[in-house]
Amino acid sequence: MNNLRLARAPLIAILVALLMTTIVLATTDAEAISAFTVMFSGALTSPSRVADMVMLAAPLLLCAAGLSISFAAGQYNLGIEGQMTVGGVISMAVLRQYADGGNVAVYWIIALLAGALAGAAWAGVVALLKQYTRVSEIFVGLGLNFVALGFSLYMVFGPWKRPGVASMSGTEPLPDSLWLPVIGTTRVTLITPLVAVIVLALFWFLLRATQWGLEVRASGLSQPASRRLGVPAVRRMIQAMLVCGAAAGLAGALQVLGVYHALVPNLASGIGFMGLLVALLINADIRFVAPLVLLFAVLTAGSIQLPLSLSIDSSISGVFQGFLVLAMIVARAFISIKERA
């Protein structure tokens, strides 16, 4: 009985999202059932499609895991896209130092660490300005997203310009030996999902099994109150933002190493924002990060086939995800209002 009550909000949200998406689909000639079939299972129909889904899920997992820490500290880290972008740019700067015969693994590790540090630094600016000058983290985060994009564009079209023509397709690709090794003939690099899962486990442990995690959550509930209880709330808030930025930066570095093998201008491509959607859907509860990230990755990767198979636009997966999150937030609110009454 108790389980049924817990499942109420998600069930209502799923039904509402399916209904609303069906209505939107009715504006096209495509049948709703076939569209949903492609969306929900299209990513699972062949090994190469599963591979693409996994390579989308990994950075999304890193972002959503990081965001469950920054949300625990009460911060809306809308700057996550920029943190991911900067992580990619800085990891590229490391990888460009590689010369033939160098130790590849060392470059990978330094590139990933540098990416994480850069993402953390980018988030640190947001946290410090929020704490010490009271500028909203949403404003600084959004502003720095544009700045990061400009930085990345500048590198692609300026110092790291492709010989001949600079283009939106990015810099000259890295030497093959630096590419993360793939499994079989797919595009999955084992290291990418592995790093993502390890980071999720680490964050889970930090947030729910350590004093540090408890203090982060306390600082998120009320900074003045937790300070009176002896919690270094300011430091915990800043640290939580740094940790989230590091996860995003790491995701950016992994995109460079495992997916693009170059710096492309729009490296984050909405993955950070999708992570925010996931975090809002699950109320930033880290226990639900993995399954929901998987769902979002399946939907997004599956819908890429929609233009070819049903001649409808792939953005319908975003429509479904948006309705799902909105309906979930509303359903939770209604249930809590009813329970209070």
Added chain:
Amino acid sequence: MDQLVLDLAALIAMSTPLLLATLGVLIGERAGVINLSVDGSMLLAGMVGFAVAFTTQNVVFGFVAAAVVGALVAAVVGYLGISLGLSQTAVGFVLALLCTDLSSFLGNPYVQQSGPAVVAWPIPVLADIPILGTILFHHDPLIYAGLLLVPAVAWYIERSRPGLILRGVGERPEALYARGIDVVRVRYTAVIIGGALIGLAGAAYTLDLKQGWTYRHTAGTGWIALAIVIFGAWKAYRITFGCYLYAALQTIASRMQVNDWNVPTQVLQVAPFVVMIVVLAVVNSLSTPAVQTWIVTIPAPMQRLFAYITSPAPASLGKPFDPAG
């Protein structure tokens, strides 16, 4: 010189969507409601506005439809944020992404179609004034409307009686409630009117400045509008200055590209954001207790100047109002 005049005229024209959107955001926020959905709202409204104008071959219907769409999205923000008391930030963010994807999906048939657009209308006599005529009076009705809206909104918020109530609802809703003002109704009205302006801003792109519909037509203008309202400290004229400053730096960036200067375009294009963040950080530092104790020791006119610079956010911004609490 001629080039400068043309640039200034273009600046006035291209700032119009940003101006409409920031004024829309301003009205809502002065009543205490954050509508974070701006970028998605603009896209969806712009798309629907174009589709309606395309189907009816009538630009006016397009603008009306766009205003309605913007108002509807704002009403959703209002219902969830004001009536249900949900986080306005969360709701607005989700709506921003949802409306963006809705615009991409529903707008698919209209991509790259050519439809009706606002017709240029140089104002007789005034347009013949040298220099000033070219800069100000060689535009179309929408751009004139945008220019006139700035003093209108500034007067409404700062000088009129309904504006006084609007500000009160954003600052101290409980005080106004005690005087018999329907706080919830004022907030709904403000956010919905603001939403309609945001919708018009979207249509300003599809029916005027960028004529036609493509994916993600606004290129992030909605997010920029939200930033400029904060930068402009919730004051209509400062926000307008912010809009023109932003547009001016963009224009300079594209000019430098042509002239092959050494400053890279991308750096100039993001410069407004750096400037805004730094200015805001400095301005906000002025309102810290340490600086405030120093400020009371300086001459009164200087104090007023500082007070003007450091004007804070509406005190109840984003907070739901509960008459029982």
